Amino acid sequence: MLIGALGVALFMRLPAFMASYDGGAKTILLSGDPSLIAQAQPLLAKDFTIAGRLNLRGGATASDLRAHRKAAAIVALAKDAAGLQVTVYSKDPSTLELPTMRHDLLPLNVSVTTNLDARKVASLLTVRMTVKPVSSKFGTAAQADQARIMGYILLVLLYVLIVLNSQLILTSVAEEKTSRIAELLVASVNPSSLLAGKVIASATLALLQMVLWVGVGFLFGGERSSGGELQRLNDVAQLSWQTISVGAIASFAMFFLLGYFEMATLFAAIGSLVNHTEDLGSLGAPLFIPVVAAFFIAVSALEVPDAVIVIAASFIPLLSPFVMFARVIVSDVPVWQVALCIFLNLATIWAIAIVGGKIYRVGMLLYGRTPRLWQIWQVLRV
């Protein structure tokens, strides 16, 4: 839990940290025709930091760049009969946002060839566009974007909480078997109570974890700084933390409980069949499939909540808590669908509890060869 908290703190701090490196790629020096520089400067200032002007004779060399340490490139502007001629001298061209530079300087190019005023050209070249999402729960695209990012973060959080803690139960049960304390426990306590107790205690621990991590996230997500993809993610996340609605928290908690009880009980039942620690790998392998599938489909759900596979998956047990949660965050899901999902999951939990409980009761005492599937089936029929 503490390591997780540390991880979250670092994650929140990372963008600010990266920005100090990132900033370099946005700083440029201008050189060449002074009148061109004067016109280009306001255009480029939107996306780049102009560190200064340079007077160059001939081509720039590495020593010129090194002299102005923060600059990533020297942009030399010249014009001829065909139009604007821009030469970019850079240490690492791949870090420069060249398409952006091209886009910024486009009005200048047009103005130089047609002799129109640069500012007028700039306004001509800008297409006014308003995005109005239709039949979406969000008023603006920005809100939808924000929700999607928040959904992604919450989904990852949900996933980590459920899968990590289910894994813990798996190893705990397997450890009890290998240390042979299983026999003594079964002789002292009703195995179903034992199983229920483990799952509930672990769920409480997981919720505590969640509260701790969210708290740390709030604490460390302090300042905003400029630039970077990661930073944009962080900024939106900040906003999201502050605007998380009660509904989102409620649905998070609910889907967590549903998904967790399903997965934990199943994992515990499988864990009880383990004889040696080596079995853990081979018995646990099939469990990988729903776990990974759930994640991938849920992530897609954030982008396309109405795709057929997404809708179908939001009702399949084990997958549905994740997928339905993603859908609920980014789109308006009909109430009957959510209700059906909850009902199916509760039914699954009930079924797993009974079957899993039986497997657990028998499995805890089954030593010797790891039972094959048909043997397990036989045991269940009794």
Place this chain on the structure above:
Amino acid sequence: MLSVSHVRKAFGSVQAVCDVSFSLGRGSAFGLLGPNGAGKTTVMRMILRILESDGGGITWDGVPVSRRTARTFGYLPEERGLYGKMKARDQIIFFARLHGIAGREAQRRTDRWIERLDLREAAQRACAELSKGNQQKVQVACAAVHEPGLLILDEPFSGLDPVNAEMLSAILQELQAKGTAMLLSSHQMWQLEHLCRSFCIISNGSNRAAGTLAELRAAWPTRIIKIEPGSEAVRLVMHTVPQGRFLPPEEGAAYYEIPAQTPLPELLKRLVNADAITRFESVEPSLHEIYLDAIGKGNTD
């Protein structure tokens, strides 16, 4: 009182227990003897309802043992069953609470057991770090801390040095005096001889012999007589005993094996008349001998 009658259990094609019956009252100890694989542990597990018997009945105070009742029994399994990383003291408290003893009382009892078992230094260490003997002691405490009516101990003396074995034996006798019924299995015959009143010798899943030590001895078909001096006159007398057998003499004493029904007073009178007898001793068969004999007979069946 525990009553086991005609229980049997098969695992697939292997008949682990064919037909075992015995009974045991409160405040008494019963010894289950038998070689490895005889079915002792299986019988114990059936009493604890960890395994379901295929037939026969097990009752406690006249009522068939339900799972709930079985969980009140104390159990010391053959193999160590402890949480490796848990401290010894915490482990005992855990089991006390598992059986329904509340917090403060659980701690009190645990500390008493720790004192009694001389585990004070070991109490605060993780179970995996303890020596086998100490682990066994912790295990005993876990089994008995909730003061069960029936205590089932599978090989309780294994791993204990003579001093600790003596300590455990004393503790078990105390528990017996307090009214706990005890079922023990062991290979250390001499320990059980002092502790248990009745025995049951199991081999290949069925009863080979059962009863108190006195009964088992009485059923023994022969008696060994040690006579000093081992003189010629003595030998002549012993010759006349029907079905008597000479055994190698040792240190001047003569050993004979004679049928159990031979009336001893008459034999003694004749010997006294024949020579100046300084020792006439009827050596009782030890539990060890009875056991070996019962098992041996069983294997030739």
